[in-house]
Amino acid sequence: MKIAVVGKGGSGKTTTSAIVSRTLGRMGYPVVALDCDSNPNLGISLGVGDTETERLVSMRQALDEGNEEHAPGWDELLDRFGSDAPDGVRLAVVTRIENPEPG
């Protein structure tokens, strides 16, 4: 099953996604949670913490800046750009973080 969560900023997309992911994980399903937000913070709601959330973002950013190679396949993507969250959920940041222009 593939579920995408959308909505206005601040409406609770990230929190909902995290709870759905962990609930499915607790029911015994293997779950991959993909953060596709340009301001990625799903890690916080999943419970991996600030530092790990920022580490995943910088991994993703390194790819844009040419300091990391693209993963050739799904498994390697999850391995290199992912992190283990509680309840067996695997989190990966896959958003395209365009280098934000300050002005």
Next chain:
Amino acid sequence: MVREVRDKLRVAFVGKGGSGKSAIAGTFARALARRGEPVLTIDSDPMPGLAFSLGLERSDTPLPEDLVVERKEGETGPRWRLRPGLSAIDVVEQYSLTGPDGVRFLQFGKLRGHSATMMKSQFAFMQVIDQLPTEMPWSVVGDLPGGTRQPFAGWGDYADVFLAVIEPMAKSMLAGRRLARLAARAEGPRTVLAVANKVRDEADASVVEQRTGLRVVGAVPFDESFAEAERQSAAPIDRAPDSLAVRAVESLVSQLIEERQR
């Protein structure tokens, strides 16, 4: 050093989606206008929400499509430009709505309509901002797109102060930290300050300061009547004029005016 003296405020609100930018920006603009300042508000969020908190009757007031014309073949510059003969001041005078307390309102972000309309609108916005003269009859209050993707777009050189609206919650403060990081870059905006929103006590405001590294210039308390005004799509300053949150935004206006005069 001779400091540039300018009596108008140019303030742009940024922050995570849902942090309360529009509600605070609208209340800020109305409070500023009540002090006798002519105020122009600009909503450049493609998810526009400022009209409600200003107390305008209509929520979606896109600009007419013929505001911009396509670049002629052989010419250079942006693909869409303001109609020849139309200055930025003309756009404000002819196309802005006037709401309560005389606040002028221009909406550039466009939710409906296909993407070309949106793009034209954004081009028009960039040019109006670029071409507004330094000496202006209005103070300007901007409501910007949420999040951290091009958070200062179009406003970088224009706004004197960016106010990041930040709730004392992990995700909101993470967005605040990211905004602070972008602001610290050489080409970043000059001044980014934090407005702590929905705080329950003083400790909440200091947490925002510690976790974002931004100076907190105002703290707006969590306030049920302010939230209720938003639920009813009404301007908090009309529906809950005596609420602690509206009072806090009024103090924020005073604070910025005071800092400008220093």
